[in-house]
Amino acid sequence: MPKTSARLLALLSLLQTRRDWPGTLLADRLDVSLRTVRRDVDRLRELGYPIAAVKGPDGGYRLDAGTELPPLLFDDEQAVALSIALQVTAASGGGLAEAARRALNTLGQVMPSRLRHRIAVLRVTAVEPPAAGPAAPVDVGVLAAISAAVHTHEVLRFDYGSEDADKTLRRAEPHHVVTRNGRWYLIAWDLDREDWRTFRADRITPRTPNGPRFTPRALPGGDVATYVTGTFRGSDGTTAGWPCQGTVILDLPAAEVALYTREGIVEEAGPHRCMLTLGAWSWASLAATIACYDADIEVVAPPELTEAFAHLADRCANAAAGRGHATSRTQT
Template identity: 45%
Template sequence: MPGRLLRLLSLLQSRREWSGAALAERLGVTDRTVRRDVERLRALDYPVEGITGTAGGYRLVSGRNLPPLLLDDDEAIAVALGLATAAGGSVPGIEESSMRALVKLEQVLPARLRPKMASFGGVTAAVPHRGAPHVDPGVLATLASCARDQEVLSFDYRNRAGEVSARRVEPHSLVTVRGHWYLLAYDPDRADWRTFRVDRIERPLPTHRRFTARELPTPDAVAYLARSFASASYRYTARMTVRLSPEDIQARLFAPIPGEVEPLGPDASAVRLTADSAELVVQYIAALAALGAGYTLEAPAEITDRVRRLGLRLAS
């Protein structure tokens, strides 16, 4: 009995809604047994809500109290690592609460998982992203829950120029890059995918309208974000021709390029660098030049002047 209740709880936590028939099939029991087990979970303060309809069903909803969560081994390790590194992230105000939660988790961590957790703790560290914008943990939670539940999301968005527009999107996923959080979503009003900086999102609200998930035009959210960065045009743009293949460039640089790299034959590449910061563009120009291959540079005067001054400082 306890084992079946735990399996039922795990299923209810794995997705938003289940039909009674699907739960009975997964558990290998009758619909009547599922109904009895649901009542037992409710008696243990798990807020399991019944769904009306032709088949009927159940879903686990938010209640007054936080009931215990059921995590498998990989999920437990992932949560512990996330809590351990939260103090070095870009979400302010959660360092102390993260440590308290980590202590509670470690107290109940099964013995078989402790060596794995200890091995991570000895060789990992979090480097804070200085200068990265702070984001509201509540905003992140709202975006993540709407993406998980496939619920249309509305919010006000402030673009780079400071202009604010009302948006209504189908959220797909959250991605963090160099301390910045981004929401990847489909915008029906623009009939296209869009990325939004989370620190520029204001007043996000679930609309309680469901949508059917769309297929990304790239293998995953990270690949789409990289393509979006490459095709964007920011305040400063420079172009370099480097006598290396794109694979050699990406393999030898310390971080992904804020732009696009295209092959110009087997041993040459066209590199487009773009960013709102002139300093960042110059840093990547210097990094590419330091690879030791021949190159040419096309850039506005503000960029080339900075490159010359940097060269003089290095030479001196």
Template identity: 55%
Template sequence: MANPTSRLLTLLSLLQARRDWPGALLAERLDISHRTVRRDIDRLREMGYRIEATMGPDGGYRLDAGEQLPPLLFDDDQVIALAVALRSAPLLGAGTEEAALRALTTVRQVMPSRLRHRVDALDFTTLGRRASRASPGTDTGAVTDAVTPDVLVALSSAARAHEVLRFDHGSDASSRRVEPHHLVASNGLWYLVAWDLDREDWRIFRADRVTPRIPTGPRFSTREVPGGDAAAFVSARFKGSAERDEWPCTGTVVVHLPASEVAPFAADGIVTDLGDGRCTLVSGSWSWVALAAALGRFDARIDVVDPPDLTAAFGALAARNAETAGANAARAAPAWSRPPG
């Protein structure tokens, strides 16, 4: 059984997670008796939390918001999550950067030393959504399992200490030895940028597919990531570029729509209003055909300004679409319209 303080923390976390909790379920989750649950509820009430008893055959408890802020209790994972959220605030661009920094400083001051060390060890860079259109082969698939704070701290700590990291990776649990460089967060996923010692090349690993091994290996001398910036390196790889943070294929078109209708869907493209219901759009992708297909989402006339490769890509895409439409026309037509036989 957990010590009383730890148990109270878990109980409060459970009460915050859902509106109503049957008493029997709380006792089962905490592995304690119904009587102990009632005593712990009374202790939380004494601390200022408004907890109501719910009636019925499965009588339980409900945590209500009070007029005054009671003492806040966080478990270890919540503290790490809070630190990550506050340190990511500059990306929001909502004018909350200074307030977030002050909030993180305040929270850090009241942390026990063991948690303060974990938060301080977590060093990462947040990448904006401009790299969300990944080229084929880029490891940006759906999340298989949420990455745990322990894994994030382990990866970041090894990078900060310049210690060789050993871990199992992916569904086949292949063993890797790397010199970890930096953690990068992008679109809800975490990536480790590292030098792979066995493959002698830079690699990007999904953190939710990494199972670190303990202990870490010997210290190493830091290498410079290509381009000198880990976030730019990840962004470049997402775009299908080996080195520079830019799309391999970038073109300019005139879209016959107002700029106000194009800009919200232009991703990292540059939109310029032409003033007559048209606008220019400079946009990129990992291939010319992919760029032509992406521009087709505007469902409007498009004039290619440059380069000729983009014009050719529209032609190739049109031929491919015509072939697809022809191959499926007979199958899609209603039965009464098909010729006999």
């Protein structure tokens, strides 16, 4: 017969693998008497495990959700943080992924009811970065609030900006919470800017209550990993992965443009001119981004980018004239 400590761990492991266990079956699996099973169950209860007796012809036992997390005690925020860490490990696909999934199941079985809903709405995707980067601490409550809005499809209202900068009020339809390169991000459709945005979670301060429910939009690229990979600059500095890519000539020196270009390719095109290749998730967004360089622009390719600039010009002209609505054009 195994030692008591080893037997208790084996009993606990069995209780975690299915909902109800007949006492006789437990005794058979552990190769002990039914009386020993009863004593071991009592020992586990003394350690804080909420094991309930199940009525029936053979009797039995069930590991229920408890008021604490035995045998260690965690506060609410620690329990949520543990769930997030396990989800990231499980989603990473590494060597510990399967163990993390088993640990998540174990955690869920003994999770207090007051936390079960908070953790149920936490769905995190881990996107593998090309290289390690600096971590940015995020308040667990912020992650929980963002994830809850993603789960319930409710418009998220939040102040956005770093601590030493003026924050702006944003309204967005939250789509997914991701972690990449040591930082947390919210992928969302920005209602005021009418485009997809990726927000750093450590710069988000949620406002309550949330806005109305919405029908989720299709994410550009088809899946969250493709979107995030395209959003951040690749290790080779190219714009690969963007569905809309264009090339223009700017009346600015290449060295000056390169200082303000986090993504894309900048090439010399003369003493005071450069060729810029850039990508975005929409032609309208790409045209607006290039216009921010505040220089004369010559479109090289493709025709869709020329059309986007014409659409942007209409909007700007109407805004300057106080008409409010630009001429309707079809944009992809």
